[in-house]
Amino acid sequence: MQSYQKNTPSSPALRHTLSDLPRAAIEGKSLLLSLPLLRNAASGDGHPVLVVPGFGGGDGSTLFLRKWLTTQNFNAKAWDCxxxxxxxxxxxxxxALAFRQQMTAKLQARVEEIYAEHGRKLSLVGWSxxxxxxxxxxxxxxxxxRQVITLGTPHGDPRGTAAWSLLQRVYRGKMTDPDLELGLAAWRTGDTSPRAVPTTIIYSESDGLVHPREARLPEAAGANHIQISASHCGLTINPRIYWLIANRLAQAEDQEDPLCKATKPWWL
Structure with a gap:
């Protein structure tokens, strides 16, 4: 059987991985300076927007984004899981697959709870x-x-992430080729299917944890892809991303269009 190790996709550039946290700190400072400009970002219609943190994070890691969305008239919700x-x-x-399914089930229950409370479709924002x-x-x-936005999410091969490289080092020899073949196929199940709701993929060419190739969905999925330059850890505190998220979420339901780059302010 062919070894997957020979075809392992490229991990993020080492310089991007090592500089990810320092760049995130700079992005956080830029966000504070940009808040007056961000007041001109698109405003919402009050529909619920559920924000889901990345691996290892809790609702505190998305708190600033949710508070800002609230000021823009989006009904931002914590995932509360x-x-x-x-x-x-x-x-x-x-x-990893079992863990993913467990957390997805928790999110499904949370979505149903919010839908029952408000009687309106939700938009979902998921980080990593x-x-x-x-x-x-x-x-x-x-x-x-209503719609989905992902930020630096490893939609493709998980081996194209710095986290996978670390996992391989820690558990060296415990993942056989058959395990990888079956597991990776299951991980990517449905990725080529057309999206059932409007979907925007925001990914970074300089992401320190997820290679940009693996942060995309196949063209057949019909998602709207937006490439920016940002750190992975700073994806929820980057002013450019705040403007992009507001632009996407403010679209009228069932009238979502691809992002018009001509509408970007000069500072983006």
Whole structure:
């Protein structure tokens, strides 16, 4: 059987990985300076927007984004499912899949709760691994979801992430080729299917954790892809992304169009 190790996709550039946190700090400062300009970003119609954190993060990691969305008249919601982290160490791709399904089920229940409370479709924003959850829930229950936005999400081969490289080092020798073949196929199931709701993929050419090739969906999926330059850790505190998210979420339901780049302010 052919070894997957020989075809392992490229991980993010080392310089991007090592500089990811310092760049995120700069992006956070830029956000504070940009807040007066961001007042001119698109405003919402009050529909609920559920924001899901990345791996290891909790609602605190998306707090600033949610507060800002609220000021723009979006009804921002925390995912309220605790930290997005496994209770036990992940020793294989099968373990990672089981964890992903567990968290997706929690998100599904949260979506149904918010829908029942407001009687309106939700928009979902998912950061990194959280983007896989929101994409799956939207495919499962499009009648509940208005649109989806993912930020630096590894939609493709998980081996194109710095996290995968670390996992391989820690659990060296515990993932056999058959495990990888079956696990990776399951991980990507449905990725080529047309999106059931309007979907925007925001990804970075300089992401320190997810290679930009793996942050995209295939063309057949029909998603709207927007490439920017940002750190992975700063995806929820980057002023450019705030403007882009507002632009996407403010679109009238069932009238979503691809982003018109001519509408970008000069500072983007």
């Amino acid at each position: 605790g930290r997005n982290i496994a209770g036990e160490r992940l020793g294989s791709i099968a373990d 691994l959280g983007g896989l959850y929101v994409a799956q829930v939207a495919q499962q229950s499009p009648e509940l979801i």
